[in-house]
Amino acid sequence: MKKVLIFLLAGSRITTIPITTYAASARNYISIVGSSTVYPFATVVAEQFGKTTPYKTPKIESTGSGGGFKLFCAGIGVEHPDITNASRRIKKSEFGKCNKNGVTGILEVKIGYDGIVLGNSKKTAPLKLTRKEIFLALAKDVPDPGGAEKLVPNPYKTWKDVNASLPATKIEVLGPPPTSGTRDAFVELAMEGGGKKFGWIKAMKKKNKEAYKRICHTIREDGAYIEAGENDNLIVQKLDANPGAVGIFGFSFLDQNTDKIQGSFIDGVQPTFEAIADGQYPVSRPLFFYVKKAHAKVIPGIQEYLKEFTSEKSWGPDGYLSERGLIPMPDTEREKFKSDVASMNTLTLVK
Amino acid sequence: MNNSAIKSQRTIDIVNQGLHRRYRAEHRFRMYGIIAIAVSLVFLALLFIALGVKGYSAFWQTYIKLDIHFDREVLQQASLATADYQSLVKNSLRTLFPKVKSRRDKRQLYGLASRGAAFQLRKIVLNNPQIIGRKQSIWLTADDDVDMLLKGHIRRDVPEDSRRLTDKQLAWIDQLAAGEKLEKRFNKTFFTVGDSREPELAGVLGALMGSFFTLIVTLALSFPIGVASAIYMEEFAPKNRWTDLIEININNLAAVPSIVFGLLGLAVFLNFFGLPRSAPIVGGLVLTLMTLPTIIIASRSALKSVPPSIREAALGVGASKMQMVAHHVLPLALPGMLTGTIIGMARALGETAPLLMIGMVAFIVDIPANLTDPSTALPVQIYLWADSPERGFAERTSAAILVLLAFLITMNATAVFLRKHFERRW
Numbered sequence: 001m002k003k004v005l006i007f008l009l010a011g012s013r014i015t016t017i018p019i020t021t022y023a024a025s026a027r028n029y030i031s032i033v034g035s036s037t038v039y040p041f042a043t044v045v046a047e048q049f050g051k052t053t054p055y056k057t058p059k060i061e062s063t064g065s066g067g068g069f070k071l072f073c074a075g076i077g078v079e080h081p082d083i084t085n086a087s088r089r090i091k092k093s094e095f096g097k098c099n100k101n102g103v104t105g106i107l108e109v110k111i112g113y114d115g116i117v118l119g120n121s122k123k124t125a126p127l128k129l130t131r132k133e134i135f136l137a138l139a140k141d142v143p144d145p146g147g148a149e150k151l152v153p154n155p156y157k158t159w160k161d162v163n164a165s166l167p168a169t170k171i172e173v174l175g176p177p178p179t180s181g182t183r184d185a186f187v188e189l190a191m192e193g194g195g196k197k198f199g200w201i202k203a204m205k206k207k208n209k210e211a212y213k214r215i216c217h218t219i220r221e222d223g224a225y226i227e228a229g230e231n232d233n234l235i236v237q238k239l240d241a242n243p244g245a246v247g248i249f250g251f252s253f254l255d256q257n258t259d260k261i262q263g264s265f266i267d268g269v270q271p272t273f274e275a276i277a278d279g280q281y282p283v284s285r286p287l288f289f290y291v292k293k294a295h296a297k298v299i300p301g302i303q304e305y306l307k308e309f310t311s312e313k314s315w316g317p318d319g320y321l322s323e324r325g326l327i328p329m330p331d332t333e334r335e336k337f338k339s340d341v342a343s344m345n346t347l348t349l350v351k
Numbered sequence: 352m353n354n355s356a357i358k359s360q361r362t363i364d365i366v367n368q369g370l371h372r373r374y375r376a377e378h379r380f381r382m383y384g385i386i387a388i389a390v391s392l393v394f395l396a397l398l399f400i401a402l403g404v405k406g407y408s409a410f411w412q413t414y415i416k417l418d419i420h421f422d423r424e425v426l427q428q429a430s431l432a433t434a435d436y437q438s439l440v441k442n443s444l445r446t447l448f449p450k451v452k453s454r455r456d457k458r459q460l461y462g463l464a465s466r467g468a469a470f471q472l473r474k475i476v477l478n479n480p481q482i483i484g485r486k487q488s489i490w491l492t493a494d495d496d497v498d499m500l501l502k503g504h505i506r507r508d509v510p511e512d513s514r515r516l517t518d519k520q521l522a523w524i525d526q527l528a529a530g531e532k533l534e535k536r537f538n539k540t541f542f543t544v545g546d547s548r549e550p551e552l553a554g555v556l557g558a559l560m561g562s563f564f565t566l567i568v569t570l571a572l573s574f575p576i577g578v579a580s581a582i583y584m585e586e587f588a589p590k591n592r593w594t595d596l597i598e599i600n601i602n603n604l605a606a607v608p609s610i611v612f613g614l615l616g617l618a619v620f621l622n623f624f625g626l627p628r629s630a631p632i633v634g635g636l637v638l639t640l641m642t643l644p645t646i647i648i649a650s651r652s653a654l655k656s657v658p659p660s661i662r663e664a665a666l667g668v669g670a671s672k673m674q675m676v677a678h679h680v681l682p683l684a685l686p687g688m689l690t691g692t693i694i695g696m697a698r699a700l701g702e703t704a705p706l707l708m709i710g711m712v713a714f715i716v717d718i719p720a721n722l723t724d725p726s727t728a729l730p731v732q733i734y735l736w737a738d739s740p741e742r743g744f745a746e747r748t749s750a751a752i753l754v755l756l757a758f759l760i761t762m763n764a765t766a767v768f769l770r771k772h773f774e775r776r777w
Contacts (some may be wrong), residue, residue: 043714056715256740
């Protein structure tokens, strides 16, 4: 009995060796994981790359920014992905995990900007909001309406409660779940931007950063904010069916559905391509991808893929990515990242 | 005697009086059964009609007729494979609409033809280099916005900034249509290429091949193992506590949510054995684990349903236990086993959750050629398309669902035919 068990164990280990060497020698395509926001742009570049070069088309999975970093930082080797897309910068903890697992030599490339839009159906008038009102409408604990410098659970039920000039419809916001990079960016830009407008909350940033982040980033859980998953198509359909609801999604979805939905004004600025590009629209965030330099030497095609992504005809103002809703970076930034890619400058986090 | 005669009369009377109610109750019961079947059929019909109405337009694709001048200057600057075919398309469009001058308007004009039109020209030139220097009218794929307009999915009556096509583009499209340069043809691309970001260039072939390879692996592994386990447990295994435990566990495994098998596949096949990610062989292994309990349970009931007289008769004329099982019991139980297999395969064909964990939910353009090439499966392709913002993918999602249903019906028809072929009555 014991002999059989030992034999089976040895046998299983022996069989893995040829399989792993087979797998190791066999990967001739680029493996990319990461953000679902960058996915529509990366897939276009990948397809273009596959059609115009003799290399195989890269395989791109949409795992979310957080999930992508988890897979990316698991180690060096052909069984791990080469590139991860992200709709936010890598966190210090994730960078530390990467280094711990031997993933040193990471190249960071910013590809452009994406606007986050609060959209509603074209059947009603567009909302004119400020970031302060967004914070008051969506935070779990808000400053006491009476004026005292303390927090109370969010009492506002309709938009009119927040600001008398807004319509008297129930606050119903469909947004991404906590795993989404879009949500991270939204809480950081819109909600924190609004929370900061209260002097005493802003002062707390220096005194007690943990509490400050908790106040600004926690979204209410009493049913006014509904987690509608990553499927933006579904959010657009729900907004069409329910004109009183508001949805949070990326600018590219607004661009493709301008006949059904419109973006709300935030701080007086409407979400248009131009307004996001020159920084007037306040809720826009940069999109990145990260490359393992060690893999760039082994997997065929990575250098050429990077060249395709950083070429003017893809990420420039007249490029095919901007046609899809990606807001291009200013010329100087594009030049900087293009030269970073050419010289493969390693990322060093100075935070 | 009088009393008993009177009594029996009354019993008959009682029975006769209740007869009408009984017949009405039986009739009502039959009606309930018919209504239940009718409701199911109505829902089935609604499903097919909804899919058909939304998806049938995906089988037609708009093509634009352009007079292409295969300019020798353009096509000799670089090697033929990397020449600028897009400029040939642009030149042709500019010749059709010579009044278009501004850069913005020209970009809108070029947007009428698909991005894949340049690659179609490249294929023509590479196949037939003698065409260089000549002029020819070629039908090229039109852009998905043009396609959507001609199919009525883009409304003309909304203001210009709420539309995907500008007024100028609408005017050009009308002009092309009047000049008979726009035509809807059968969408062959849908069945001959893999995934793409452009709806007019996207097809299901990659997903179909991926599903095919995955199901081949699943069938090849789960059918022999499942049938052999069932035969052993039914015919040869002793009836004690251990075999009872195994039977309970197998029955429970049939009810485990499929994503658990995906997690198991990730941990064991990808991390421990180091198999390539997103390969059909890993997908097949994971789905085998999922279908085995179904096949084992169905095979066991099929074996149980063979009458003991068959077994005893075989043993009685001198067959050994192995011969009795293989030559007498197994052929009679085969129809039931095939039914169980087909139920398992149908479930495996439609599963997406376990494939998510092993990396088969990805954008993969190349068609897989063997069991280790990265691939997706048909339900995964449907899910990815349902998530895309382009309007053209909405109809293609429904069309892909129809293809999946056709695949399923073909598989089931094969199984039913095999079952009828092997069926024996006693």
